[in-house]
Amino acid sequence: MGQRCINMNSSKDLDSLVDDMYSAVIEATDGKELPDEAVEDFGERMKDVLRSWTQPHKQNKGLRMSSIGRPARQLWYDSREVDDRYKPKAATQIKFLYGHILEEVLLMLVRLSGHTVTDEQKEVVVDDIKGHMDCKIDGEVIDVKTASNFAFKKFSEGTLINDDSFGYMAQLAGYEAAEGTSEGGFLAINKESGELALFRPGTLSKPNVKKKIKELKEALTLDKPPSHCYTPIPEGKKGNEVLPRTCGYCPHKEQCWSDSNDGSGLRVFKYSNGYKYFTKVVSEPRVLEIT
Numbered sequence: 696m697g698q699r700c701i702n703m704n705s706s707k708d709l710d711s712l713v714d715d716m717y718s719a720v721i722e723a724t725d726g727k728e729l730p731d732e733a734v735e736d737f738g739e740r741m742k743d744v745l746r747s748w749t750q751p752h753k754q755n756k757g758l759r760m761s762s763i764g765r766p767a768r769q770l771w772y773d774s775r776e777v778d779d780r781y782k783p784k785a786a787t788q789i790k791f792l793y794g795h796i797l798e799e800v801l802l803m804l805v806r807l808s809g810h811t812v813t814d815e816q817k818e819v820v821v822d823d824i825k826g827h828m829d830c831k832i833d834g835e836v837i838d839v840k841t842a843s844n845f846a847f848k849k850f851s852e853g854t855l856i857n858d859d860s861f862g863y864m865a866q867l868a869g870y871e872a873a874e875g876t877s878e879g880g881f882l883a884i885n886k887e888s889g890e891l892a893l894f895r896p897g898t899l900s901k902p903n904v905k906k907k908i909k910e911l912k913e914a915l916t917l918d919k920p921p922s923h924c925y926t927p928i929p930e931g932k933k934g935n936e937v938l939p940r941t942c943g944y945c946p947h948k949e950q951c952w953s954d955s956n957d958g959s960g961l962r963v964f965k966y967s968n969g970y971k972y973f974t975k976v977v978s979e980p981r982v983l984e985i986t
C-alpha cells in the first residue's frame with residue numbers, strides 16, 4: 696500500500712488521542728466540512744484496501760514478527776505443515792475486508808484529530824525476524840485492532856497483559872525493539888459499539904523479544920513438538936476434560952492431541968453454544984458426537 700501522509704498538525708500528545716478522535720468525529724458530523732485533501736486521501740486508501748484484498752496473501756512458514764508471541768508447539772506444527780490446509784472461507788474473507796476498511800477509518804480519524812501517522816507498513820527486522828508494523832502515531836509504534844465486544848475489553852481494561860493468546864504483546868515489543876521506542880500500544884475499536892480505546896502497556900509487562908526469538912528458533916529445530924501450550928480443563932464434575940478455548944481455534948488440534956482419550960484422539964461433541972473437544976471422557980455427554 697502506498698505511503699501517504701495527511702496530517703493537520705503534529706504536536707499532539709498521544710495520551711489525548713482517543714478524546715481528540717471523538718472530538719474530531721463530533722466536529723465532522725456537526726457540519727464542519729472535511730478538508731478535500733483528507734477526503735481524497737481516504738478514497739485512495741479504500742481503493743488500495745480493495746486491491747490488496749483480492750491478492751492472495753502467501754505467508755511463509757518461518758518465524759515472523761506477527762507470530763513470535765504464539766506458543767512454540769503451535770509454531771512447530773505450522774512450520775511442518777506440508778499443504779495449505781487453512782483456506783479462509785468466503786465469510787472470513789469478508790471479515791478481513793471490513794477489518795482492513797475499519798483500520799483505515801481509524802487512521803483517518805487519527806489524522807483528522809491532528810495526530811501524526813507515520814511509518815505505515817514499515818518493514819522492521821530483529822535478529823533476522825521480519826515484520827511490518829501498522830504505523831507510528833506521534834512517534835510511537837501503534838498496532839491498530841478491530842475487536843468484538845468481548846475482545847475490546849482486553850484493550851479498554853488492559854487485560855491483554857494476562858490474556859494474549861494471539862501474542863500481540865510480543866509483536867508490539869518486537870516492533871519497538873527494532874525502532875528503539877517503548878511507549879507504544881494498541882489503538883482498538885469495538886466493532887459493535889464504535890467505542891475506541893488506546894492501551895499502552897508498561898515496559899515491564901512486555902516480553903523480552905530477543906530472548907523469545909532465540910527460544911523459538913531453538914524449538915523449531917526440535918525433532919518432536921515442544922510441550923503442549925495449554926492443558927485440558929475439567930468439564931462437569933465426573934472427570935471429563937476438554938480443550939481450552941484457545942486450542943479449540945488451533946488448526947493443529949487433532950494432530951497435537953492425537954494421544955488423548957487413551958490414544959484414540961479428540962472426541963468432538965456438539966453443544967448448543969458450539970463444539971467441545973474432549974481429551975478425556977469418563978461420562979458420555981448427552982449431546983450429539985460428531986467425531
Ligand code: SF4
Binds near residue numbers: 945
Ligand atoms: S492444539 Fe493447543 S496445545 Fe496444541 S498446538 Fe494448538 S494451541 Fe498448542
